[in-house]
Amino acid sequence: MELLEKLEILANAAKYDVSCSSSGSTRKNKAGGLGNSYASGICHSWSEDGRCISLLKILLTNYCIYNCAYCVNRSSNDIPRAYFTPDEVAKLTVNFYRRNYIEGLFLSSAVITSPNHTMELLTETVRKLRNIHNFNGYIHLKAIPGADLELIKEAGSLVDRMSVNIELPSASGLKLLAPQKKQDLIIRPMDYIKLQIYEHKEERKISRKVSHFVPAGQTTQLIVGATPDTDLNILQLSEKIYKNYELKRVYYSAYVPVSEHPKLPQISQPPLLREHRLYQADWLLRFYGFRAEELLNESQPNFDLELDPKTNWALRNLHLFPVEINRADYETLLRVPGIGVKSAQRIIRARQVRAVTFDNLKKFGVVMKRAQFFITCRGKYGGQISLENKLLRQYLIAKPKPIQHSSPYEQLSLFNESVPSIPSEVMLSNLTGEL
């Protein structure tokens, strides 16, 4: 089969994995070598769905021995199949990299022959890149659940980031849609990677000769909307994952209907807005000091699609508002709808030299449309209507937007006037600036 054709098949098969970030690593180039990594990540292009292209994201093969219902690559699906040799992937990566098309490689695979065999091929590919091609660019490798931990260990010492996808957010979902996968098979490599990261860090404190182990940390992906799990289930799971396994990121992927399986929901469009709300909530967990049960509870287990999670939370906690911009501490400012990390920092900085006014707030990037109801500036309240007014909710609901918005890269264009700044993770933190 021609390389061109293989690339088409194996890029197509990989595209539902939403993670694309190339951030978090500071690997340096070696003498006479090629490549390094850039801590905040770099986007190289944007595809027609508006997602940033940073890494060459492909599967080594889409031949699979498993038959997970939600997946295009399931063994019962009648689709064109292909596989790359480790050499082909290495060459492709290097040649794309030399032309500055990509930051590096994101290599994943369906399970061919056995988990061990697959993991061995993946590891061989990164070994070639690092040792033969002297390639020091970014590599994100998928760890195959069920593979020997020794194999995962070798791979981990070569790559920048690893991920094990949980995909289905509950054990019951797994049983229904991927009965061949066991939850502890997924958790085991995750736990192992976490431990190795920790051990290598400790050893590196003693000797710099000890190699790095996945310096950019591990991530995972959850599919949203393929199972009946609520947003609360999903968010609590994320919270647990961040806490117990110290993951860098949990990615959410709106389920794209790829099969007519009787056990799967019949939907025509991926639930993009729901995915978007989960990303927003995820930011609130990681950077805003919120806990999952503050945002959702048994009586409201799913996000309001009309309001972002923070505004929604504020409406249920009106007794905490309004807050005085010139006195509130940083944590309190962060909880005001319309104020994000960046604008909160600007407020804190600016008020050291002079009291902040409403006019200033706009320039600091505060979204006044939302913030006005929840703040006072030098004792003055600036909201169009008072906090007690029944119409408040109506005022806060933004004009209906085309529902296509979602995915981590997109939120910016919704909330940030300075879209173009690029590194996905950095941009994302700006974005939250306006949540």
Added chain:
Amino acid sequence: MLVYIYDGSFPGLLTAIYESYYRREKPEEILAQDQWQHTLFAQEVVIKTDEKKADKVYQAIKDKISGFAARNAYCVFLAEVPGAEMLIYNYLSRGWKLGAKLDFHLADEAVLQVHTVAKKVRQEAHRMLGLVRFRLLKHELYYAQIEPDHNILQMISPHFARRMADQNWIIHDVKRGLAAVYNQVEWVLTPLERPKTISLDETGLFYESLWQKYFSSIAIKSRKNLRLQRSFLPKRYWKHLVEMDESRSRFAESSVLSPQSPVKTYK
């Protein structure tokens, strides 16, 4: 009206600031030679660039204000927006008074304007780190053309010297006729005209078609959102991206690339 005329270089501008300080006068405008048209009513002062004076001012910015302020001033200079000189002048004037806290005064117009422009320049430089597209020419030379809004070539070149350390490359700002040329040891900045044609390496073309194929395969059709794509990647940048249709069939065969003598060498 008092107008300072300088040679258009950054040291030239710093010299102008030096002169203004010691002559205790404030120019109403500071203009590069090539932007200056003589008028009857202006009192012109031609500034002779003096590296020593420029260094003194630069050091003073770092000592009396901050390194951040010095970098901001340089970014605004590279922005090449009309009136940039006076933006820098006013910003630094505030800085002499306010010292290290200058950049906390976010509500101050002079500070805010400089921050806004500097941010744009930094954003474009960062964006360009991803958007430079090298094409493989004969003799193993990787060549890229760019046309950025701001003069960011020297901001991005060190990144590529570190990253593509083992290949020969040229990044050519065809809008400004300026190129960064790297020979696996050091890079130099040199004037370079737009070549009429270039001679591409054939295997190079193969990888370009692979990249185009990858680019079209990776998009999820049911999430198509062209407006969003354009908001991240404005159309004006598409011309030099091999994955975009706009860029096809732009280059023909064979050409001569003859850099003139370098103006500056960086290791």
